[in-house]
Amino acid sequence: MPILGCIADDFTGGTDLASNLVKSGFRTVLTTGVPSHPLPDVDAIVVALKSRTAPVQEAVQDSLDALAYLQGAGCVRFYFKYCSTFDSTPEGNIGPVTDALLDALKEPYTVMCPAFPDNGRTVYQGHLFVWDRLLSESGMQNHPLTPMTDPDLVRFLQLQTVHKVGLLKHQVVQQGAAEVKKTLEDLHAKGKRLIVADALNNSDLKVLAEGTAHLKLVTGGSGLALGLTAPESSAAGQPFPRLMGRRLILAGSCSRATLEQLEHAKSLYPHLKLHPEQLAEHFDDVLQQALDWSLNRSEKLPVLIYASSAPEEVKSAQQALGREHSGALLERALSTLAVRLSEQGFSQIIVAGGETSGAVVQKLNPGHLLIGPEICPGVPWTATPTHNLALKSGNFGSRTFFEDAWEAL
Numbered sequence: 337m338p339i340l341g342c343i344a345d346d347f348t349g350g351t352d353l354a355s356n357l358v359k360s361g362f363r364t365v366l367t368t369g370v371p372s373h374p375l376p377d378v379d380a381i382v383v384a385l386k387s388r389t390a391p392v393q394e395a396v397q398d399s400l401d402a403l404a405y406l407q408g409a410g411c412v413r414f415y416f417k418y419c420s421t422f423d424s425t426p427e428g429n430i431g432p433v434t435d436a437l438l439d440a441l442k443e444p445y446t447v448m449c450p451a452f453p454d455n456g457r458t459v460y461q462g463h464l465f466v467w468d469r470l471l472s473e474s475g476m477q478n479h480p481l482t483p484m485t486d487p488d489l490v491r492f493l494q495l496q497t498v499h500k501v502g503l504l505k506h507q508v509v510q511q512g513a514a515e516v517k518k519t520l521e522d523l524h525a526k527g528k529r530l531i532v533a534d535a536l537n538n539s540d541l542k543v544l545a546e547g548t549a550h551l552k553l554v555t556g557g558s559g560l561a562l563g564l565t566a567p568e569s570s571a572a573g574q575p576f577p578r579l580m581g582r583r584l585i586l587a588g589s590c591s592r593a594t595l596e597q598l599e600h601a602k603s604l605y606p607h608l609k610l611h612p613e614q615l616a617e618h619f620d621d622v623l624q625q626a627l628d629w630s631l632n633r634s635e636k637l638p639v640l641i642y643a644s645s646a647p648e649e650v651k652s653a654q655q656a657l658g659r660e661h662s663g664a665l666l667e668r669a670l671s672t673l674a675v676r677l678s679e680q681g682f683s684q685i686i687v688a689g690g691e692t693s694g695a696v697v698q699k700l701n702p703g704h705l706l707i708g709p710e711i712c713p714g715v716p717w718t719a720t721p722t723h724n725l726a727l728k729s730g731n732f733g734s735r736t737f738f739e740d741a742w743e744a745l
């Protein structure tokens with residue numbers, strides 16, 4: 337019987353969390369949306385949604401549906417996973433979804449812990465850092481869908497909820513789990529319902545996991561999962577199938593990390609760029625050309641198809657086509673190519689970008705994903721009956737990520 341039920345607001349975030357749960361010893365399975373088929377016997381289920389940039393009401397409803405499913409599956413504790421860079425708009429969806437989950441669980445308050453120090457995300461005095469830069473100077477201020485321009489999470493989250501947002505300071509975390517629990521209760525007594533937690537390293541996350549063990553709901557990036565204690569069973573024995581077939585990389589992420597990784601990958605692999613303006617005019621023709629081009633490449637090398645561009649180019653496409661339309665066109669193109677190329681024997685696929693991964697995985701519709709070897713912190717290989725998939729969060733991985741990935745499988 338699973339004990340931990342997790343709801344992730346995007347698919348890369350789902351595999352990120354699943355990977356850290358496996359590291360902590362949880363036998364874990366990930367489903368894309370609420371599953372309609374039985375799942376293997378595990379300790380933790382991660383339901384990955386595509387709710388990060390959905391309209392607020394839709395994100396709330398999808399999350400409540402996932403919660404109801406997880407409760408029905410026997411889960412007794414819950415984890416709402418959002419981005420370690422807190423990606424959201426001032427309207428949501430992190431605040432509204434957290435409020436709705438608290439109400440549904442009849443819980444008085446919860447902790448908000450995006451920190452993931454293994455990937456440089458730390459929180460100090462409520463301010464989110466990406467390595468040595470504040471969030472708002474980390475490149476995230478240029479995100480195509482959720483530009484993050486305020487690193488003060490208490491102030492930013494307060495825009496998304498009618499409840500009071502509090503701060504659990506690092507000075508308290510340093511005093512250990514009992515003090516964390518006591519301070520959370522005090523903050524709640526003062527009317528705070530969503531409490532942002534400072535964390536600078538994995539020891540802080542361990543303390544926070546212990547100090548929040550009394551809460552039915554915790555929320556955060558995947559880092560907090562590294563502090564959780566698994567039941568007796570061992571994730572080490574989980575089977576992981578490796579599928580033979582052609583290799584494909586699809587990239588829609590425009591993050592600094594992905595752009596650097598693509599520069600390196602382009603020096604190694606045949607590559608093709610998709611342009612939103614061309615897709616807007618001649619969608620079917622552009623897709624057919626990309627398909628023909630891919631099938632005519634040597635089978636020995638992975639094929640790389642990407643839309644990722646520098647901020648000025650993204651801005652100009654968005655001005656011409658609209659932010660949502662340009663993103664949606666590219667997501668439709670990349671996900672259609674994933675399906676068509678899968679039919680032609682491409683069975684090992686890396687997708688870069690959370691929204692892009694969501695679009696690809698929804699179209700491949702693989703049922704559930706088993707979690708396999710880690711390529712870098714937060715990015716595991718996964719297996720479906722027909723594919724090995726690696727879903728890379730935009731900002732994760734070093735310059736040689738794509739090259740490293742094939743070696744890790």
Ligand SMILES: Nc1ncnc2c1ncn2[C@@H]1O[C@H](COP(=O)(O)OP(=O)(O)OP(=O)(O)O)[C@@H](O)[C@H]1O
Nearest residue numbers: 480589643645650653663666689690691692729730
């Ligand atoms: N050239 C471009 N012009 C406009 N939009 C683009 C362009 N290239 C990619 N996009 C869109 O930008 C969005 C990138 O979001 P995505 O979530 O895939 O990446 P990310 O935000 O870097 O990843 P993560 O969410 O994992 O951090 C997608 O909707 C994609 O289609």
Ligand SMILES: O=C(O)[C@@H](O)C(=O)CO
Nearest residue numbers: 349352419420557690729
């Ligand atoms: O937490 C992160 O940074 C990632 O798992 C993610 O959510 C990217 O979409």
